[in-house]
Amino acid sequence: MERPRHKTTRDLKLGNRMRLLRRLYFDGPLTRRDLAPLTNLSIATISNVTAELLSDGVLREAGKVESDGGRPQILLEVDPAxxxxxxxxxxxxxxxxxxxxxxxxxxxxxxxxxxxxxxxxxxxxxxxxxxxxxxxxxxxxxxxxxxxxxxxxxxxxxxxxxxxxxxxxxxxxxxxxxxxxxxxxxxxxxxxxxxxxGQAELWFGAGNGADNAVIALIGSGVGSCIVAGGALYRGAGSSAGEWGHTTMQVAGRHCRCGGRGCLEAYVGAEGILDRYLTATGVVALPEGGEEAALERLLDDDSPAAVAVVDETIEYLGAGLADLLNLFNPELIVIGGWAGLMLAGRRLTDIQAAAESYALGQPFATARIVPGRLGPDAxxxxxxxxxxxxxxxxxx
Incomplete structure (x- = not known):
């Protein structure tokens, strides 16, 4: 049996540096005095480590705050540049x-x-x-x-x-x-x-501060990121979050994964546009690609377009209800370029559809919001x- 390795002085210094750096990255700017209770490190240790980080160009000064009777305290933050x-x-x-x-x-x-x-x-x-x-x-x-x-x-x-x-x-x-x-x-x-x-929205977007959340990715296809206890949940084989391939309809539409009736076939952009083409008898999408085509469809007030979009909202609401009932998240973030288009125009309807399919308690304790970081998240x-x-x- 391998004996445990004793921590060296270098290990301790690296650990202190990492602890301070992470705190300043996610919560900065902070003063050295702020950092003491947040990191359980002494002021002397904090001063030494932050001096090194400033010398290395990792940190920068971000202004001053007045202190009670003493000299102003310097604010520190990670230098993005x-x-x-x-x-x-x-x-x-x-x-x-x-x-x-x-x-x-x-x-x-x-x-x-x-x-x-x-x-x-x-x-x-x-x-x-x-x-x-x-x-x-x-x-x-x-x-x-x-x-x-x-x-x-x-x-x-x-x-x-x-x-x-x-x-x-x-x-x-x-x-x-x-x-x-x-x-x-x-x-x-x-x-x-x-x-x-999901990680981007947790760090700097709509999911910031959430411990239990689902971040939905809706583009041409559909996926999700499950957050449990503040950490990404990957499952036993790293395939957790394949929400787009949960079954919405038995023996339903063919999905790109080879299955039938998957949520992706109904709320992914490719599936939405294909259903519209089938309903109208149009052979192919006009020039401009999927994003332009979906935007035109969402703004089209013809009966065929409205019917397809309304059906999409209902399927999406049912899919979100499944997430609410299964995981009881405090937050669901709708992201991805197609998800942002849908939420931008029909968020209230999406929330209402989710409520109609979800159990009352998990719906009442959750928020459904659009992502904040845009289509390049x-x-x-x-x-x-x-x-x-x-x-x-x-x-």
Missing amino acids: HARVVGVDVGETQVRVELLDLKLNEHAEARYALDPGRHDPATVVEHIVSGVKEVLTAANGVPVLGVGVGMPGIIEYGPEGVIHAKTFGWDAVPLGRMLMERLDPLPVHIENGAMTL VAKGAATPVIERFLDGRA
């Missing part, structure tokens, strides 16, 4: 690459359209690599900590970054290894897109694992 991170959102219709600072503010962006049926690994890898190289030119010498990639499907976490994505036709594709071979020496972290959306969230490594002293 200290480093950059890259976040990538691989969706059904495009690859979006963003260069972000440590507070997820965007400094550069590159986008590449994905044609229907062109989701082969080689094409996706080429778009990601090209996008990363393009946005890195805007780093202007600022250190870049790594690349995070948000993908649909089930992720096998590890150095290979293996992905199973039925909607792309991917089975055990080692995307992490493929990207690291092209982007070395930048570290690459692969994550499920709904999880990245997946890309922003994809960068959060890279920032986590930085806060833990591993970057």
Whole structure:
């Protein structure tokens, strides 16, 4: 049996640094005096560690606050400009690459359209690599900590970054290894897109402060991120949150996953538009892509369009009710580009539909709100694992 390793002075210093850095990142700006009760560290230790972090350029001074009878206290915060991170959102219709600072503010962006049926690994890898190289030119010498990639499907976490994505036709594709071979020496972290959306909304968006929540991702497809006790819940095989593939109708519409009656086939943008085309007999969508087509549909007051949208709202409400009844969250956040469109126009109707299908108690104790971070929240969230490594002293 391996004997436990004794902590060294270096371990203690790293632990103190990590504790202070995380507190200042999420709760700053704070004074050194504020940090003492929040971290259980002595003022002397706090002074030493913060002096090092200021010297390293990780922290910056953010003003002063008056103290009782003494000198004003200096406020400290993490300097967002200290480093950059890259976040990538691989969706059904495009690859979006963003260069972000440590507070997820965007400094550069590159986008590449994905044609229907062109989701082969080689094409996706080429778009990601090209996008990363393009946005890195805007780093202007600022250190870049790594690349995070948000993908649909089930992720096998590890150095290979293996992905199973039925909607792309991917089975055990080692995307992490493929990207690291092209982007070395930048570290690459692969994550499920709904999880990245959830983490971003928890850190800086509508989910901030929630201990038990569900963040719903509604785009071309549908997914979710479940938050339990303030942490992301992944399940035994990292596939928790596949809400889009819960059954809404037995023997119902065919879903892209190969099943039938999935929620995604009714409330995902592809499913909504396909139902409209079927109802009207239109052969194909007009030019402009899914996002433009869905926006036109939501603003169309023709009977056929209204019927499809009303039915979508009811299916979405029923799906949210399932989440309320199963997980009893305090909060449901509706995100994703299609989810934000639906919530922006019909939030009250979505809430009413959820209430009509949910049990009274879980509905009464929850809020249903739109996401705050916009349609690029997946890309922003994809960068959060890279920032986590930085806060833990591993970057």
